[in-house]
Each structure stands twice: as C-alpha cells, then as structure tokens.
Amino acid sequence: MKTIIEPFKIKSVEPIRFTTKEEREIILKDAGYNPFLIHADDVLIDLLTDSGTSAMSAAQWAGIMQGDESYAGSRSFYRFEAAIRKITGMKFIIPTHQGRAAEKILFSIVGGKGKYFPNNTHFDTTRANIEFSGAEADDFLNEIGKHPEIRADFKGNMDIEKLEKFIQEKGKENIPLCMITITNNSGGGQPVSMQNIRETKEVCTKYGIPLFIDACRFAENAYFIKIREKGYEHKSILEIVQEIFSYADGVTMSAKKDALVNIGGFLAMQDEKLATQCRNLLIVTEGFPTYGGLAGRDLEAVAQGLEEVLDENYLHYRIRSVAYLGDKLVAAGVPIIEPPGGHAIYLDAKRFLPEIPPYQFPGQAIVCALYIEGGIRSVEIGSVMFGKNDENGNMISPPMELVRLAIPRRVYTQSHIDYVSEVVIDAYKQRDKMRGLKFTYEAPMLRHFTAKFEPV
Ligand code: F0G
Numbered sequence: 001m002k003t004i005i006e007p008f009k010i011k012s013v014e015p016i017r018f019t020t021k022e023e024r025e026i027i028l029k030d031a032g033y034n035p036f037l038i039h040a041d042d043v044l045i046d047l048l049t050d051s052g053t054s055a056m057s058a059a060q061w062a063g064i065m066q067g068d069e070s071y072a073g074s075r076s077f078y079r080f081e082a083a084i085r086k087i088t089g090m091k092f093i094i095p096t097h098q099g100r101a102a103e104k105i106l107f108s109i110v111g112g113k114g115k116y117f118p119n120n121t122h123f124d125t126t127r128a129n130i131e132f133s134g135a136e137a138d139d140f141l142n143e144i145g146k147h148p149e150i151r152a153d154f155k156g157n158m159d160i161e162k163l164e165k166f167i168q169e170k171g172k173e174n175i176p177l178c179m180i181t182i183t184n185n186s187g188g189g190q191p192v193s194m195q196n197i198r199e200t201k202e203v204c205t206k207y208g209i210p211l212f213i214d215a216c217r218f219a220e221n222a223y224f225i226k227i228r229e230k231g232y233e234h235k236s237i238l239e240i241v242q243e244i245f246s247y248a249d250g251v252t253m254s255a256k257k258d259a260l261v262n263i264g265g266f267l268a269m270q271d272e273k274l275a276t277q278c279r280n281l282l283i284v285t286e287g288f289p290t291y292g293g294l295a296g297r298d299l300e301a302v303a304q305g306l307e308e309v310l311d312e313n314y315l316h317y318r319i320r321s322v323a324y325l326g327d328k329l330v331a332a333g334v335p336i337i338e339p340p341g342g343h344a345i346y347l348d349a350k351r352f353l354p355e356i357p358p359y360q361f362p363g364q365a366i367v368c369a370l371y372i373e374g375g376i377r378s379v380e381i382g383s384v385m386f387g388k389n390d391e392n393g394n395m396i397s398p399p400m401e402l403v404r405l406a407i408p409r410r411v412y413t414q415s416h417i418d419y420v421s422e423v424v425i426d427a428y429k430q431r432d433k434m435r436g437l438k439f440t441y442e443a444p445m446l447r448h449f450t451a452k453f454e455p456v
Contacts, residue, residue, distance in 0.1 A: 032452025044375030067297025090268035092275030097293030099254025156184030189341020220342035260305035360436025374423030
C-alpha cells in the first residue's frame, strides 16, 4: 500500500516560531509550569486541542466573503440549516456560538434539582452545565473503555445494562433525556458503534426518554463504523451519519470540531415545544434564532465544513494520521490508550511514570517535558484536571492519569507528526529524569486552566 497523503494542497501558510530549549525552560518556569499560561507564539507544535483549531478550506474562506449579515432571515442561516438538516434530519435547528452555549440553553430548560442525565461519558462542559442547573450527570461507559491497554473496536460504547438499571432506579420521570457522546472525548476519543447507539435508543424508547447526541466528532465516529462494524463497509459516510442521527431526538454540537471551523455550534431537535422554549432563551442569551451568537459568515463556513467533513478521503487521512502517531509511539514502547482514538493520542502517564504518584501529577510532568524538549503543547487529563480534595486535604485522584495530544484538523503535515513522535519517544527514554510537581496556586474551580506549580 502507498503512503496515505494529505488530501489537500497548501495555499496559505502561517510561520511557527522556533525557540531554544534554554528559552523554553525560562518560559515554562515563568508560566508556573502550566502551558495554558504560555503565549501561543512560544509554542512550536500546538496539540492543546482539536477544537476551533482547524484549517479552513478555500471554499470556506470564499463562504466567509459571501456571508449574509442580515439580522433576521439571513441567506447564510438557511444554508446552515439545510446542511444540518441533511445530516441529522432534525426539524428545529438553533445556531449557538459554540457547543457549551447549546448545552447551557438545553439544560437550563430540561435540567434542575432532582433530575438525572446519563451519558457514555459527559464532556466537562456538559457535566458542568448539568450540575450548574442543579441536576446530576452520570457516566455509563462500557467496562472495556476503562482499560487503556486493551485494544477493542468501540471503546466509547454505553453500558446498556447499567443504563437500564439506572433508569429503573431513578425513575424515568426524573430523566428528561439521555445523551451519547460520539466519539467519546473524555474516554480517549474512542468511537461508539451503530449497534450501541441503536440499543441505547431502544432502552430510551422503552422508558419514553428522548436520546440526544453530542455530535462534536460525528464524522470521525462514522468513519470508524465504516471500517470496523460489519454491514457498513459499503455504505457512504453520509448514509452512516444519517442512520446515526435517525436514532436521535436531538443533537448538541460544537462545530469547532467536525464542522472544520474556528467558532460555532448548534442545538437541534424534533420536538417543537422544546424548540420554542430553547429559541426563547436563545434570544436572551445568544441572539436572534437565525444567527444565535454567530456572524452570517460563520454560518456559511459551518455549512461548507459539514459538507467537506463527509469526504471519505479526508476521513481516511484524518483517522490514519492520528493512528500513524499512535503506531510510532507503541512501536517504541510508549504507553498510550489503545487503539488510537479519532482526534488525539492519549499517553498513559501511570505506566509512563510509575514512580511518580498521582498527587505529584505524573501527567503534568510529561506535559512539561514535552514542552521543554520539543516546544510541544499538550494537556494533562488526570489529577490536575479532575483531582478533588477530601475534608482532610488529601487528594482523590481520577481512575486514569493521561496526557492528551490532540491533533488539529488539516493543520500539521506528516513531518510535523514525525517530529512529535521523536520528541515523545526521546522524553520517554529520559523519563527517569522527570520530576513530579506541586501546586503553588490552585483556583477553587476548573483549576487546570490557571494553576501554578513548582517541581518537587
Ligand atoms: N462536547 C464535547 C464532546 C467536547 O469535546 C466539547 C469541547 C464540547 C462538548 C464543548 O464544546 O468547546 O465548543 O463549547 N471540547 C474541547 C476539547 C474544548 O478540547 O476537547 P465548545
């Protein structure tokens, strides 16, 4: 088989700034060993997130020029609406400025004290919006998804039995909707199978609970279904995504992922009464229902991006280029969540640095080493992000200590990725030099964004 090439030519380039290792040591120390606090100009390869970091196509930039900025009834809105309806089949489509704005509106209406919202794994903002409403967010990830070293096709799947038991326990009247997140970001970017989406829908239907899909990475998930699930190998990506959404009663989406744009999102549903309530709240918080916190040009870019993301050559390259990095790391013995997910490689910090205990943040130690060694920015997903202190001030750690290397869409070439693998492998070889960290500052909420550390 020949090399899988990037399915695009580069028309416009953006220089990256080189720094020396000595410079980076000072930059990182000044930032309190937290790469969220360094200037992006001091980063060589930025793998902090795949969200809002995509390179747009020439057709999307052309759409930007054609955006209709009418306050009401913009032509760009109707194009946006048609693109989303073609994919999701939803009757009511509500633009928002990003994913969490859609979540905020939805859960302000259906959430509240005494309510429960199950999901395979809630993303942080979804959980935060549910909890902010006074309700409870519950995760039902399949057992296999909790084992980083086991290779399986659909490690993002919902545990259907546990979900049904939970519904019986809490009472269907207390569960306004059930969610499923594709791909499962917090669980390693792992896909959910069509069978699992179908079975989740069957349980929901049995108890009269609507199913909402968090669709951030729906196209990447659909591609995994095509290559891994029996019966889908000859279907087009459009047919697969249409089947996925045929099981849904509603959708939230951050367009900053699979719509290949830098800003945008939407909320969509079949229920007219709920849509009316959402639109009324949208007018208060985001804007008029035909723009909802976006400019007309943004709506155009989303509509165009949603067409481009269904291109199989693109998805083949996208999924393969992430796996390419994963394969190189595995071949060198670097422990990662296997198999590689759709948008990121997750280093398993517990196996990478078994000597550093969770309360000294092994993931953060790796994040710092990757920055100093190679100017690569990554993010810790472990005790820094999710650790909580008990009443005696002892830290309760989450089950996994991970470092996410998220790959922006259409931004980096194969040689950038080769460089990333060289830096990670080098860091792994020198892992006995890495040191744990301790907080010098910690905010009461979402502490990973602003925390400061020093090496122990
Ligand atoms: N749902 C999932 C599964 C996500 O991954 C994100 C964002 C959101 C919802 C919220 O969307 O950022 O547009 O408000 N994930 C980003 C990330 C931030 O880095 O994984 P948003």
